[in-house]
Each structure stands twice: as C-alpha cells, then as structure tokens.
Amino acid sequence: MKKVVLNDIAVSLGVSKALVSMVLNHQGDKNGISKATQEKVWLKARELNYIPNHIARGLRLGKSMMIGLIVPDIANIFFSRIARIIEDITNKAGYNLIISSSDENIERELQLIRKFTERQVDGLIVATTQSNKTEFLQLKRDGFPIVLIDRSLNINDIDYIGVDNTAGSFNAVNHLIDEGYRKIALLKPGPSHLKNLRDRETGFRKALKNAGIRINERFIREIPFTNLDAKAEDELKDLVKLGADAIFAINNRLAVSTLQFARKNNINIPEELGLITFDDHDLFEIGHPTVSAVSQPVAQIAEAAANKLLDKLRLNKPETLVQHFLLSTQFIPRESSAHFKHKAEASLKLFEIN
Structure with a gap:
C-alpha cells in the first residue's frame, strides 16, 4: 500500500503542499490559515490515514520535537496534574512529552537526565531531587534549555517556577494555633536536603516561635520516601504516645x-488529633472529615513552565529571558x-442564647 504523503493531501483538497505542512505542524493560526481550512486538512489527513514522519521532520528542523519531564513520583496527584497540563500545552505546539x-x-x-x-x-522540565547544582550548571553551559519546577537549587541563571513554601506553612500552622492546638507535630518525607521541604519546615518553626510555643524536636519526624507508608504509621504511633494533638503533614501522601x-486506631479527627496538609487533593473535599490543606496553583505552575520552555525553544536562545x-x-x-474545644464553646454559647 502506497504511503500517504503531504502532496496527496494537498492534491485531494486543491491546496498547496506548503499550506498542508503548516497546518499539520500546528502553524496554521500563526500563518493566518482559517479554522475551516485547517479542519479540512486535519479531516483529510485522517481520512487518508496520513502518518507524519517525525524523524524526517526533526532532521529538517534540527529538532527531535520531544520534551522531557522528570518528576519525583508521577503517581502523586500534584505531579500528575502538572504533567497533564504541560503535555496539553507542548502537544499543541507540536512536541511530544516524555x-x-x-x-x-x-x-x-x-541517569534519566543523561538518557x-x-x-x-x-x-x-525537572522537579529535581539533586542536592547540588553540578548537573544543571553543565546543562546550562552546554546551552541546553531547561526549566526547574517545585524545587529550587538557587541557580540564578536557570528558570524556576515554584511557590512560597515558607508562607504557606506559616499560615497553616498559625491556623492550628488559632484553633487551640499546641502540641503540633511535623511529618516530612525525605530527602531532607530538598529546598521546598526545608522552607515548609521553616514556616512551621516560625509560626510556633511567633506564638511563643516551644519547639519540641521530638515532634519533627522525617520519613524515608522508599518506605513512607509503613514508616509513617510507626512515627504516628509514637507521636500520639508523646501527646501530639495535631499533625502538619508536609505533603498530601x-x-x-x-x-x-x-x-x-479509632482516633477522631479533629477532636483527638488535628490535621493539615501541604498540597490539596480532590478527595480531601469530600471525605469524612474533609481535610484542611495548603493548595498550590498547579495550573499556573504547569502553564508557566511549559510556556517558558517553549519560548526558549522558539527563540533558540536558552540563555535568554531567565526568570524565577x-x-x-x-x-x-x-x-x-476545627478544634473540638472551639466546637464545644460554640455549642455552649448557642445553648446559653436559646
């Protein structure tokens, strides 16, 4: 069976091969081709079972038309949402996301970066686990386009998109304090060198200090990523025995x-143990109890990262327009x-009014 090429589509529609190429390379809008004409090209391409030759296109453009995304755990809803949005944006620009x-x-x-x-x-685009800047500085020197998300390595000339983790944690722990909790424990995953986690712990400590609450180092527990679920249970048992009345979980997992x-263990939340998490989840809105959370602007992070990298690729100047x-x-x-004591006080006031 003869392979369908661009010229076959062009002849069947009575348009130029160049026009077909622009549409199938997602350049129709840029070149003023009407939506109706673009739709006809796409429909005819599907009708004729046209299969684009990405290798040939890559050779012609000097690009592979592929973008890599490395995250700690794609199963984590925070990163899966980011990945989906980045995929949609880069796909519209003609790139495949790996x-x-x-x-x-x-x-x-x-190993993944090198592969x-x-x-x-x-x-x-990388949410890095690295503890030093060496690999990324080398990529920068090689002129390789890169954008960091979620975790910063404090590299001034590499683009970074993240959130104010310190302020987010500070506000969350302040809420627990305002609700009457005093023995607040922090659960954090490893590795401990990650800047976003360190910043969240800084916000936790700052809120306790500002409230005049002594920081009990035994209430701060680091749990290894590789054995997180089993180890978390052990640490929570110990924290409850020590009298912790609230948990600030540094991520949704x-x-x-x-x-x-x-x-x-039949522990009532929030009456016996308060809980706040950094990173929201759809299920936190509908479970019982619903879970208080620090919500990150996932769409903004993903859109900024994807568009920043695409800008670098369009300009073919990865060293320009560096932003944090x-x-x-x-x-x-x-x-x-919502602390039980506050609920009890509210109920008592209502009883007195009635």
Whole structure:
C-alpha cells in the first residue's frame, strides 16, 4: 500500500503542499490559515490515514520535537496534574512529552537526565531531587534549555517556577494555633536536603516561635520516601504516645497516611488529633472529615513552565529571558483542623442564647 504523503493531501483538497505542512505542524493560526481550512486538512489527513514522519521532520528542523519531564513520583496527584497540563500545552505546539519518575533518587534522576539528552530531547522540565547544582550548571553551559519546577537549587541563571513554601506553612500552622492546638507535630518525607521541604519546615518553626510555643524536636519526624507508608504509621504511633494533638503533614501522601492511621486506631479527627496538609487533593473535599490543606496553583505552575520552555525553544536562545516565579499558595480550612474545644464553646454559647 502506497504511503500517504503531504502532496496527496494537498492534491485531494486543491491546496498547496506548503499550506498542508503548516497546518499539520500546528502553524496554521500563526500563518493566518482559517479554522475551516485547517479542519479540512486535519479531516483529510485522517481520512487518508496520513502518518507524519517525525524523524524526517526533526532532521529538517534540527529538532527531535520531544520534551522531557522528570518528576519525583508521577503517581502523586500534584505531579500528575502538572504533567497533564504541560503535555496539553507542548502537544499543541507540536512536541511530544516524555515523562519519567525519579523516585526521589539522586542517581536515578541523573541517569534519566543523561538518557533524555542522549535521545536528543529538545528541552527538559525537572522537579529535581539533586542536592547540588553540578548537573544543571553543565546543562546550562552546554546551552541546553531547561526549566526547574517545585524545587529550587538557587541557580540564578536557570528558570524556576515554584511557590512560597515558607508562607504557606506559616499560615497553616498559625491556623492550628488559632484553633487551640499546641502540641503540633511535623511529618516530612525525605530527602531532607530538598529546598521546598526545608522552607515548609521553616514556616512551621516560625509560626510556633511567633506564638511563643516551644519547639519540641521530638515532634519533627522525617520519613524515608522508599518506605513512607509503613514508616509513617510507626512515627504516628509514637507521636500520639508523646501527646501530639495535631499533625502538619508536609505533603498530601503523608496526610493520607495520617487519615489511615487515625481510622485504624479509632482516633477522631479533629477532636483527638488535628490535621493539615501541604498540597490539596480532590478527595480531601469530600471525605469524612474533609481535610484542611495548603493548595498550590498547579495550573499556573504547569502553564508557566511549559510556556517558558517553549519560548526558549522558539527563540533558540536558552540563555535568554531567565526568570524565577514564586507563586502564592492558598490555605483552605476544612473540618480536620476545627478544634473540638472551639466546637464545644460554640455549642455552649448557642445553648446559653436559646
């Protein structure tokens, strides 16, 4: 069977091969081709079962038309949402997105970066696990387009999009304090060198200090990423024995572990144990109890990262227009942090009024 080429589509529609090429390369709008004409080209391409030759196109353009995305764990809803939005944006620009998880493993991430560059992806978006800047500085020197998200390495000349983790945590812990909780514990995943996690812990400590609450180091627990669920249960058992009356989970996975622990051990949230998480989740709105959360602007992070990298690829100047975006979080109070004492006081006042 003869392979369908661009000229076949052009002849069947009575248009030029150049016009067909522009439409199928997602350049129709840019070149003033009407939506109706673009739709006809796409329909005819599907009708004739046209299969684009991405290798030939890449050779012609000097690009692979592939972008790499490396995140710690694509199963985490925060990163899966980011990945989906980045995929949609880059796909519209004619790129294919390849996604890999580093599992918070430094060596695995380095291997992924090298595999991606060896496969000649045109650029990378990375939520890094690295503890130093060496690999990214080398990529920068090589003129390789890269954007960091979520985790910053404080590299001034590499683009970064993230949130103000310190302020987000500070506001969340302040809420717990305002609700009457005093023995507040922090659950954090490893590795501990990650700047976003360190900033969240800074916000936690700052809120306690500002409220005049002594920081009990025994209430701060780091849980290894590789054994997170089982180890979280052990740490939560110990924290409850020590008298912790609230948990600030530094990510949504640890919040889920806390909910599972509480249910398994018949611990009532928020009456016996308050809970707030950094990173929201759809299920936190509909479960019982609903879970208070620091919500990150996922769409803004993803859109800024994708568009920033695409700008670099369009300009073919990865060293230009370097920017650092630090976006604001939103604290969403729900049932899990409404202190029982406050509920009791409110009920008593209502009784007295009646």
